[in-house]
Structure formats: structure tokens, C-alpha cells
Amino acid sequence: MDIFLQQIINGLTLGSVYAIVALGYTMVYGIIQLINFAHGEVVMIGAMVAFTVIGWLAANTALPPLAIVLIGTIAAIPVCVAVGYALEVFAYRRLRHAPRLAPLITAIGASIVLQQIAMMIWSRNPLAFPQIIPNTVYAVGGATITLVQLAIIITSVAMMIGLTLVVYRTRLGVAMRAASQNAPIAGLMGVNVNGVIAATFMIGAALAAVAGVMVGTYYGIAHYTMGALLGLKAFCAAVLGGIGNLAGAMLGGMLLGIVEALGAGYIGDFTNNVFGSNYQDVFAFLVLIAVLVFRPSGLLGERIGERA
Amino acid sequence: MNPLLEVQSVGKSFGGVEALCDVSLTIARGEIYGLIGPNGAGKTTFFNVLSGVYRADRGSFRFNDAPLNVRAPHEVAAAGIARTFQNIRLFGNMSALENVMVGRHVRTGAGIFGAVLRNAATRAEERAIHERAWALLEYVGLTARGNDIAHSLPYGDQRRLEIARALATDPLLLALDEPAAGMNATETATLRSLLERIRADGTTILLIEHDMKLVMGLCDRVAVLDYGRRIAEGAPAAIREDAAVIEAYLGGTLA
Amino acid sequence: MNLTDKFKANPALLWSGVALIACALAVLPFVLAMAGTTWVRVTNLAILFTLLALGLNIVVGFAGLLDLGYIAFYGVGAYTYALLASPQFNIHLPFWIILPIGALAACVFGVLLGAPTLKLRGDYLAIVTLGFGEIVRIFFNNLSQPVNITNGPQGISRIDPFSIGGFSFNQSDIIFGLNFSGPVKYYYLLLLVLIMVIVINLRLEDSRIGRAWQAIREDEVAAQAMGINTTRVKLLAFAMGASFGGVAGGMFAAIQGFISPESFVLVESVMVLSMVVLGGMGNIWGVIVGALLLSFVPELLRHTVEPLQRSLFGRSLIDPEVVRMLLFGLALMLMMLFRPAGLWPSKVRKRELTEE
Numbered sequence: 001m002d003i004f005l006q007q008i009i010n011g012l013t014l015g016s017v018y019a020i021v022a023l024g025y026t027m028v029y030g031i032i033q034l035i036n037f038a039h040g041e042v043v044m045i046g047a048m049v050a051f052t053v054i055g056w057l058a059a060n061t062a063l064p065p066l067a068i069v070l071i072g073t074i075a076a077i078p079v080c081v082a083v084g085y086a087l088e089v090f091a092y093r094r095l096r097h098a099p100r101l102a103p104l105i106t107a108i109g110a111s112i113v114l115q116q117i118a119m120m121i122w123s124r125n126p127l128a129f130p131q132i133i134p135n136t137v138y139a140v141g142g143a144t145i146t147l148v149q150l151a152i153i154i155t156s157v158a159m160m161i162g163l164t165l166v167v168y169r170t171r172l173g174v175a176m177r178a179a180s181q182n183a184p185i186a187g188l189m190g191v192n193v194n195g196v197i198a199a200t201f202m203i204g205a206a207l208a209a210v211a212g213v214m215v216g217t218y219y220g221i222a223h224y225t226m227g228a229l230l231g232l233k234a235f236c237a238a239v240l241g242g243i244g245n246l247a248g249a250m251l252g253g254m255l256l257g258i259v260e261a262l263g264a265g266y267i268g269d270f271t272n273n274v275f276g277s278n279y280q281d282v283f284a285f286l287v288l289i290a291v292l293v294f295r296p297s298g299l300l301g302e303r304i305g306e307r308a
Numbered sequence: 309m310n311p312l313l314e315v316q317s318v319g320k321s322f323g324g325v326e327a328l329c330d331v332s333l334t335i336a337r338g339e340i341y342g343l344i345g346p347n348g349a350g351k352t353t354f355f356n357v358l359s360g361v362y363r364a365d366r367g368s369f370r371f372n373d374a375p376l377n378v379r380a381p382h383e384v385a386a387a388g389i390a391r392t393f394q395n396i397r398l399f400g401n402m403s404a405l406e407n408v409m410v411g412r413h414v415r416t417g418a419g420i421f422g423a424v425l426r427n428a429a430t431r432a433e434e435r436a437i438h439e440r441a442w443a444l445l446e447y448v449g450l451t452a453r454g455n456d457i458a459h460s461l462p463y464g465d466q467r468r469l470e471i472a473r474a475l476a477t478d479p480l481l482l483a484l485d486e487p488a489a490g491m492n493a494t495e496t497a498t499l500r501s502l503l504e505r506i507r508a509d510g511t512t513i514l515l516i517e518h519d520m521k522l523v524m525g526l527c528d529r530v531a532v533l534d535y536g537r538r539i540a541e542g543a544p545a546a547i548r549e550d551a552a553v554i555e556a557y558l559g560g561t562l563a
Numbered sequence: 564m565n566l567t568d569k570f571k572a573n574p575a576l577l578w579s580g581v582a583l584i585a586c587a588l589a590v591l592p593f594v595l596a597m598a599g600t601t602w603v604r605v606t607n608l609a610i611l612f613t614l615l616a617l618g619l620n621i622v623v624g625f626a627g628l629l630d631l632g633y634i635a636f637y638g639v640g641a642y643t644y645a646l647l648a649s650p651q652f653n654i655h656l657p658f659w660i661i662l663p664i665g666a667l668a669a670c671v672f673g674v675l676l677g678a679p680t681l682k683l684r685g686d687y688l689a690i691v692t693l694g695f696g697e698i699v700r701i702f703f704n705n706l707s708q709p710v711n712i713t714n715g716p717q718g719i720s721r722i723d724p725f726s727i728g729g730f731s732f733n734q735s736d737i738i739f740g741l742n743f744s745g746p747v748k749y750y751y752l753l754l755l756v757l758i759m760v761i762v763i764n765l766r767l768e769d770s771r772i773g774r775a776w777q778a779i780r781e782d783e784v785a786a787q788a789m790g791i792n793t794t795r796v797k798l799l800a801f802a803m804g805a806s807f808g809g810v811a812g813g814m815f816a817a818i819q820g821f822i823s824p825e826s827f828v829l830v831e832s833v834m835v836l837s838m839v840v841l842g843g844m845g846n847i848w849g850v851i852v853g854a855l856l857l858s859f860v861p862e863l864l865r866h867t868v869e870p871l872q873r874s875l876f877g878r879s880l881i882d883p884e885v886v887r888m889l890l891f892g893l894a895l896m897l898m899m900l901f902r903p904a905g906l907w908p909s910k911v912r913k914r915e916l917t918e919e
Contacts, residue, residue, distance in 0.1 A: 035686050094900055100686050101629045102899045105840060108631070108833055109895025116888045120881070228829070232697075235690060278705045285694030292687055293679045359788060385790030393788075399781035402774075410778045414790025416771055420799055423770030424763050430770075437771070477790055 002142030007265040008258060009140065013149040013218060015257020016156030020211040021234030022241065022249035023163060024204030030180040030244035031200050032096060037107035038087055040231015041114035042080050042205050046212030047222035048118055050076040051127040058130035065132040069213070076209040083114070084205025088198050111228065118224040126223040129216060152214045159207060160250050166203070167246060176200060180244070229281065233260075236288040242301020251299060259283055311370075312337045312512050313389075313481055318367030320357050327353040329536040331367070335481070340503065340513045342527035342544075344520070346556060349533040351516045352394060355485050359391045360384040372480055386414050390479035392470040394486045394516075400459035404450055404469050407458050408441040411476025441476065448472040448502060464495035468502065475506070482506060483514040488522050500526060524548065532556065588754060592747040603746040609858030610753040611815055616838040616854040617760050617847065618807025623836070624845035625773060626800035627780035628681070629689035631832055632696025636805040638703060638827035639672050640665035640812025642713060645822050648723040651714060658725045662813045669809025670802045672699075677801035681794050696832055703824040718823025725752065725817050733820070749818050756814070760807065764847045767803070776800055830888070837891045840898050843905020852906065857894065861887035 021043055028036045054072035057063055063071070091110045095103040136147040167173040178186040179196045187193045215230060216222040233256065241252025264280035291298060313335040320328040327350045335341045343351050356362045358369070360381040369376040376387055390411075399407050416437060422430035445454050448468040453461055458469060467487055474482055484503075488496045500522060507513055517523045523530060524544040531541040534556040540547055547553055595602040615637060622630045643665035647656045680691045707715030724733035724745070732752065733745040767773050775796045778786040787793055816822050834857065842853025865883040872880050898905060 035690065091896060091900075098899075098903065100684070101627075101689070102903055104629065104686050104689055105836070106896045106899040108836070109892045109897075109899070112830075112833065112888055112892030113896065116885050116892065120885060229697075232690075232693065236694070239687075239690075274709055276705070276708070279701060282698050282701055285698050288694050289680065289691055292683055292691055296683065296687075361784070361788075380792075381784075381787035382790050382792045385788060391788055393785065397782050397785040397788075399778050399785065401781060402777060406774060406777075410774050410786070410791070411789050413771060413775055413778075418771045420767070420772060420803060423767050423772050426766060433771070473789065 003265055005141050006143035007261040009143055009145050011258035011261030012254060013152050015254040016153050017211050017215045018234045018237040018256050019250045019253025020156050020159060020207050022238040022253045024208050025235050025238040026243055026246060026249040027200050027204050031197055034092060034103050037104060038111040038114060039208060040227035041111045042083050042208040043212040043230055044118060044224060044227030045083055046076040046080045046209030047216035048122050049079045050213045051129060051216055051222045055130055058132050068132060073210060073213045076213060077206050080205040080209035081202045084201040085198055088201040115224055122224060126221040129220045148217055152218060172199060233284040236284045239298055240287055240291050242298030245301045248298055248300035256284060256287060259287060310337045312372060314370040316368045318357060318364045320353055320362060320365050326536050331538050333531050333538060333541060335512060335514060337512055339528040340507050340515060340526055342523040342530035343516045344523055344530060345533035350536040351533055352485060355483060355516060385477055388480035389483060390474035390477045391483040392474055392485055392487060396466050396470055398458040398466060398470060402458060403455050404445060404458055405441050405454040407469060407473050408444050408476045409437050411473040412437045412440060414477050444472045444475055464491055479511060481512045481514060485516050486518060488517055488519045496522060592750045600744060600746055603750055605862050607746055607749050607753055607818060609855055610757050611811055612858050613851055613854035614757060614760055614811040615808060615835045616850050617764050618804045619835050620839050620850045622800050622804035623839050626776040626797055628797060629685055631689050631693035633808060633835055634827050634832040635696040635699035636669040636673060636808030637812040638699055639669045640809030641816040641822045642703060643668045644813035644816040645719040645722050649719055650721050651719050655723055658817060662810055665813040666806040666809040670806040673801045673805025674798060677798045681797045696829060700824050700827050716824060718821060720821040722816050722820045761847060772799060834891055837894050841894050841906060849905050861890060
């Protein structure tokens with residue numbers, strides 16, 4: 001088996017999820033320069049809601065698997081959008097002109113509250129994904145790709161294209177770009193800035209819902225703590241690509257996924273098995289620290305290293 | 309002439325825009341040197357390059373008979389150049405006294421251990437900082453305002469507090485970025501006498517200013533910047549007659 | 564403040580107040596012991612977290628740098644102690660040698676993290692520190708192979724207690740006819756350290772370095788123009804805060820006798836941050852109040868909400884742990900939204916955080 005190719009495929013799968021979550025961070029950052037730290041929890045809520053619906057449908061209906069997953073996802077989207085909207089209105093709106101650290105602290109508070117609420121609703125135990133998707137495996141070169149992996153990559157790419165079209169081809173997209181350039185002036189030009197910001201949060205949350213379903217399906221479980229680390233890594237991805245930059249988030253996500261997969265795959269060989277794949281989670285942070293120290297603008301972004 | 313600051317062909321570009329182009333000037337010890345020019349001429353850029361906020365693309369500085377390698381603002385301050393800001397930048401929520409005390413930072417040395425142990429040397433240093441800060445407040449006429457919060461002071465007082473804070477660093481050169489901006493006539497007069505006193509007490513002053521009356525009345529020599537180039541330098545009377553300068557000011561608001 | 568003026572006018576009032584508090588603190592463990600030794604232990608942990616909060620206050624409150632990985636320094640201190648005073652490597656150094664080593668180790672980690680990252684803007688620094696905290700925890704969790712250093716997720720147990728000569732802090736002794744149990748002894752030791760840390764904090768705040776921190780918080784550009792080497796001064800804050808964390812971690816290891824990576828998770832960092840934020844960033848007394856509140860209230864809830872639920876509904880509906888976490892989360896959110904300067908803000912911070 002070709003380990004290198006296999007790790008690339010695994011990395012691309014996870015990277016697609018990071019990219020979709022990173023888009024949520026980067027869009028919000030682009031408009032109001034805020035790190036929506038609770039974004040990872042929105043992903044978690046999406047996975048939990050979808051899994052509840054999917055579990056129920058799988059047990060009580062005879063719908064085809066694709067329909068079940070789709071219905072689950074469609075059920076999760078409005079819930080996540082509501083959560084994203086609520087975050088913007090309750091946690092951040094008041095603090096839009098406060099010192100930078102204030103909204104970051106509320107965001108941490110909000111993510112803890114969301115986690116605890118999720119735990120009260122869904123208990124401490126993980127939700128399992130029902131065995132409904134056929135375990136089809138395709139051979140690619142010397143490696144394999146599963147149906148789920150393929151679906152995740154294709155869905156992500158489709159969503160990235162869709163989002164790009166929204167941002168560059170619609171009135172809302174124009175308003176978003178205008179607000180990110182200069183919100184007060186955009187407001188004077190008749191853009192409903194609050195509306196645009198809320199819409200940005202909601203679009204990000206909808207993407208997060210789908211990401212939640214994807215990552216949950218990939219690992220086969222959903223858990224109330226799954227959002228924190230995923231969100232953090234996606235943020236690393238957004239910074240790697242250049243925060244505020246849509247293409248950067250996509251690129252950063254994919255790259256981070258590949259770095260992680262290759263790192264986990266080869267760290268044992270490189271270090272004579274002193275370090276093993278259980279250090280996988282370290283790579284994202286090392287990438288983050290390295291990027292911020294050496295190229296704070298990220299791969300495609302503008303400079304953010306200076307204190308504004 | 310005994311030069312304090314020699315600026316050699318300094319240049320600075322932002323993107324394709326040349327904000328400073330081959331600017332050279334020499335400031336003598338003990339003089340008040342004016343830097344004027346229309347808006348956007350590059351005066352503040354020059355200030356920022358001199359004080360280490362930006363790095364010059366070309367050129368060199370010589371300060372106090374030694375090359376000045378401008379790397380970081382705090383090193384420039386340590387070398388003996390103190391500055392004020394066009395849009396006042398006080399430590400708004402600290403008292404006037406504390407603002408001036410911060411200015412003593414660069415000339416004092418107590419570290420963490422001194423702070424924690426409060427040994428005799430540290431206590432003596434703190435006392436000296438206190439006394440010096442009060443003395444400087446008195447010098448600029450803010451004794452009564454010492455314990456007031458900086459941002460609660462009237463505008464003119466804030467300007468003078470900024471000067472006191474800069475003086476606390478024991479500068480050889482005091483660089484002032486439009487200190488009279490927004491001041492009324494009385495405040496400007498007070499400022500003028502303050503600047504004359506500072507010079508009389510031995511501190512060289514570099515003054516960027518729009519108030520031509522102040523510049524022409526106060527400065528020993530004046531340089532004029534236009535589009536990033538130095539178009540004239542000389543005594544105020546000569547500058548007033550200079551064709552290039554009048555041209556730059558479009559028929560001239562020169563008094 | 565009126566109170567300060569009153570004290571200045573009448574020093575006797577101040578000293579009698581201090582004497583009263585001192586007496587209360589001196590007899591407190593015996594009163595608590597009547598309610599159960601558990602409460603003495605709870606108090607000890609509360610003091611330990613107050614130490615941590617005061618350490619973090621230097622970084623967040625004084626220097627204005629948001630550190631979300633603070634618990635890593637606590638962990639470094641704890642593991643340093645555990646490795647040098649346990650059967651793990653069969654090393655048993657006395658605590659007064661290890662605590663400084665732990666503080667130094669934490670300090671070194673603080674500098675290693677801070678040196679490259681302190682020029683970053685505040686919110687990025689926060690995320691980087693968070694990542695650092697996770698990295699350290701992952702290492703604690705995995706450094707059991709190929710050489711077993713940390714013993715992995717099982718953690719290190721049978722850690723030596725503090726002892727001086729034959730006087731050990733984990734046994735009961737009868738002194739002056741009073742029974743000093745292990746936790747009671749630790750209580751007095753912790754109290755002593757707490758007082759030292761408070762004094763250090765107060766002195767730092769009112770010093771050349773303290774003013775420089777405040778100036779940086781207010782206007783970094785102006786601070787630099789005044790000759791303050793901002794990176795260096797921030798690094799000092801980072802190193803100081805980290806050292807405090809290291810000492811607290813060492814004491815934690817000795818008092819508990821057992822540590823594992825579980826104790827150094829992100830949530831713990833957030834908890835300490837909540838204490839600082841709740842009390843009012845930068846205000847030493849506020850931070851102490853915040854730390855004590857967030858340490859005791861969850862314990863009180865555990866002892867009231869839980870039995871209450873059982874008597875009302877016959878079972879426990881809401882896990883007290885959840886209540887505890889919700890409390891932290893809500894404290895952070897509501898404080899920032901409605902009282903950004905904290906319950907008991909420092910005067911300066913209040914002005915800073917309510918403007919704009």
C-alpha cells in the first residue's frame with residue numbers, strides 16, 4: 001500500500017472539513033475583525049442535531065441512506081443558523097467597538113455555555129452514527145478512498161464554489177465585501193451593516209452544520225466536546241491561509257489537513273518512534289505558531305501582525 | 309556650527325509612493341529647527357522615520373557625534389530623541405503625574421527584583437522619579453493637575469503634558485509634531501514661551517508646525533518639505549522670500 | 564476611595580481591621596474542620612486557585628496580554644515537582660529545592676513561548692497561548708513512550724508531601740493541645756504563600772515595571788516612544804506570571820499527592836481566567852474575591868443543589884459539574900457584556916474598559 005498517497009487522501013478529507021469550518025472564521029473576521037471563538041461549538045451542535053435526526057430516521061423508516069443523511073443535514077442547518085445568529089446578537093453585537101479582548105472572552109464563555117447545554121440535551125455519551133452507509137472502498141493508485149471520504153471532498157468543493165458565487169455574484173456578496181472594506185461607509189451607502197454581519201454569521205453557521213455532519217460521519221461519532229479542537233484547528237487553517245481571505249481559508253484547510261495526516265503518518269519514522277501518531281494534534285498548533293511568527297499575513301492574506 | 313542631528317539623504321516609499329526623497333538636513337545644538345510644508349509633504353513620515361516607527365529605505369542618521377542606527381522607537385528614545393504626537397497620545401487613563409513618571413522609564417533601571425524587594429536603591433530611585441515628575445509638571449505649569457486623569461485635562465494642558473512626558477526622558481532633541489494644532493491664541497502664546505524656555509535650558513527642538521506665525525517667530529532655521537523633497541532651508545526671513553516655497557504654498561499663506 | 568482615606572486618617576482602625584482578619588484567618592481551618600476536613604481541602608484548593616489567578620492577573624490584568632494557556636505553566640510546575648519527588652524516578656528532593664526549580668522551569672517555558680509571539684496582536688496571542696497549552700498537555704499525556712517520563716494518562720502518584728526535617732505536612736500532629744491535621748497545616752502554608760504573592764503583586768503594580776505595563780496597555784506606540792522596550796517588558800510579565808503558575812503547580816502536586824494530564828486541560832485555564840475577569844482585571848483584591856467566589860460557589864452548589872434536587876425530584880436532574888461550568892461560561896459572557904471592568908475593578912481598568 002502506498003502510505004504517502006493514502007495519507008494525502010486522508011488529509012484531503014479532513015482538510016475539506018477544516019476548510020469549510022475555516023470559512024466561517026474567515027468571513028466573520030473579514031467583516032468585523034473578530035475571532036468567533038465559539039464557531040467550533042456551532043459545528044458540534046450541527047453534528048449532534050443531525051445525528052439525532054439520522055439516528056431516528058435510520059431506526060424508524062426505510063428511507064435510503066442518502067435521503068436520511070440529507071434530511072439530517074437539512075434539519076441541522078436551521079438550528080446552527082439560529083445559534084450563529086444568537087451568538088452575533090447576544091454575545092458580540094454589544095462589543096463591536098469594545099477592546100479586542102472583550103469579544104474573545106465572551107466567545108470563550110459562550111462556547112462553554114454551548115457545550116454544557118449540549119451535554120444536558122445529549123448526555124455525556126457520544127452519539128453513534130448508524131451503520132447505514134455502505135462501506136464501499138475504491139482503489140486509487142496504491143491507496144484506497146472510501147465512499148464517505150469521497151462524499152466529504154466532493155461536498156466541500158461544491159460548497160466552496162457555491163460560497164464563492166454568493167460572495168462574488170450576488171447583492172448580498174457585494175454588501176459583504178463592501179462592509180469588510182469599510183463598514184461605516186458601506187452603511188452610509190445604504191448597506192444594512194447589521195444585517196450583513198448577521199447574514200455572515202448565519203452563512204458561516206450553515207457551513208458549520210454541514211461540516212459537523214461530515215466530520216461526524218467520517219469518525220462515526222458525535223460528542224459534545226468535539227467542536228473545541230476542531231474549531232481551533234480550523235482557525236489555525238484560516239490563519240495559515242491568511243485570515244479574512246476566502247481562498248486562503250480553503251487552501252489553509254486543505255494544507256493543514258495534509259500536514260496533519262503526513263505528520264501523523266511519518267513522525268514515527270522521522271523520530272525513530274520517539275514520537276508517534278498520538279502527537280497528531282500538535283501539528284496544527286505548531287503550524288499556527290510558525291505562521292504567526294514568520295508570516296503573520298498567512299499564505300494569501302494581508303498583514304495582520306501589527307497591533308491595530 | 310556644532311551639529312546635533314545630521315540627516316543624510318533619507319528616503320522612504322510606501323508602495324510606489326515616495327513619501328520622502330533624498331532628504332538631508334542638519335540641526336545644530338541649541339537651536340529651534342522648524343520643519344514645514346503643505347499637507348502630505350512628508351513631515352510626519354520624516355518624524356516617524358526619525359523616531360523608528362518606520363524604517364528608512366535609504367540614508368543615514370548621525371546623532372550626538374555618533375551614527376544613529378534607527379531600529380526601534382525605544383532605542384531612539386534611549387539615544388536622546390523624544391517626540392510628541394500630532395494627535396496627542398497620552399496614557400489617557402493614568403494620572404498626569406504617572407504619565408510623566410513613565411517618561412522616566414528609560415533613564416531608570418529598577419527591574420522585577422527591585423520592585424519586589426523594594427530595596428534602598430529602588431526606593432531612592434522611586435523617590436527621584438516622583439520628584440523629577442513633579443518638577444517637570446511644574447515646569448510646564450501643570451502642578452495643580454498632577455493627580456488628574458490625563459484624558460480629563462483640557463486640550464492645551466494635554467499638549468503640555470505630552471511635552472513634560474517627553475522631557476522626562478532627558479532628551480537632547482525634543483521633536484514636536486504640530487504642538488500648536490487646535491490651540492487658541494492664548495494657549496499658543498503659553499506654548500511659545502514654554503518652548504523658548506526649553507531651548508534656553510539647553511534642549512534642542514525640532515518643530516513641525518502649521519502655525520506659520522509661531523514657526524517664523526520661534527525658529528532659528530526652517531526647512532521646507534514638498535512632495536517628500538526638501539525644497540528650501542534657511543532663516544525664516546529667507547524662507548519667506550523663497551520662490552520655490554511660495555510656489556509650493558500656491559501663492560502662499562506665509563505670514 | 565473613602566475607605567483608604569478613613570484608614571489614613573485613623574491608622575488604629577486599619578490595624579484593628581487587619582488584626583481582626585488575621586484572627587479570623589487563623590481560626591478558620593478549625594471552624595471548617597468542624598464541618599468536615601473536606602472543607603479545609605476545598606479552602607486549600609481555593610487558595611491555590613487564588614495564587615494562580617494572581618499570577619495570571621500579572622499577565623492579563625497588569626500587562627493586558629490574554630493568556631489562554633496559563634494552566635500549562637501550572638502543569639509544568641506540578642510535573643517538575645512530581646518527577647523530582649516521587650517513586651517515578653525514585654528521586655526525592657526536598658520541596659524547598661524543587662519549588663524554585665519548578666518556578667524556573669515554568670519561567671523558561673514562558674519565555675520560550677513569549678519571545679517569538681509577544682509582538683503579535685492581542686487576540687492572536689491569545690490563540691497561540693491556547694495552542695501552547697494544548698501542546699504541553701499532549702506531551703504530558705504522551706511522554707510515557709519510549710521512555711516513561713510522565714506516565715501518560717495514568718499520571719504520577721505517591722508524590723512526596725512537603726516536609727521539613729521530621730515535620731511532614733500530610734500527618735496529624737498535636738501542637739499546643741490542638742490537632743493539626745495535614746490539610747490544616749497546608750492551609751497555613753498556603754496562606755503564608757498567598758500573603759507573599761499578594762505583597763509581590765501590590766509591589767509590582769506600583770513600580771517602574773508596573774507603570775510600564777500600564778503604559779503599554781494604554782498606548783503601545785506612545786510607550787515605545789517613551790523608551791519602553793515593549794517586547795522585553797511584556798516578556799517580563801509573561802515570565803513572572805509563569806513562575807507564579809509554576810510554584811502553585813508544585814504545591815498542587817504535593818498537596819494532592821497525585822497528578823495527571825486531566826488537571827491541566829483548557830477548561831482549567833478558562834476557569835482561572837474567569838476568576839480574573841469576574842473580579843476585575845488588574846485589581847488584586849478583586850481578583851482574590853473572584854477566585855474565592857468561583858472556587859467556593861460551585862462547592863456550595865454541589866452541597867445544596869444536589870441534595871435539593873434529590874429531595875424535590877427524587878433524582879439529580881442537573882449535574883453539579885454542569886452547573887459549575889455554566890457558571891464559568893456565564894460569568895465570562897455576562898461580565899464582558901455588562902460589567903467589563905469586573906465586580907471590583909481597578910480604577911484605571913474601569914476607565915479603560917468602559918470607554919469607546
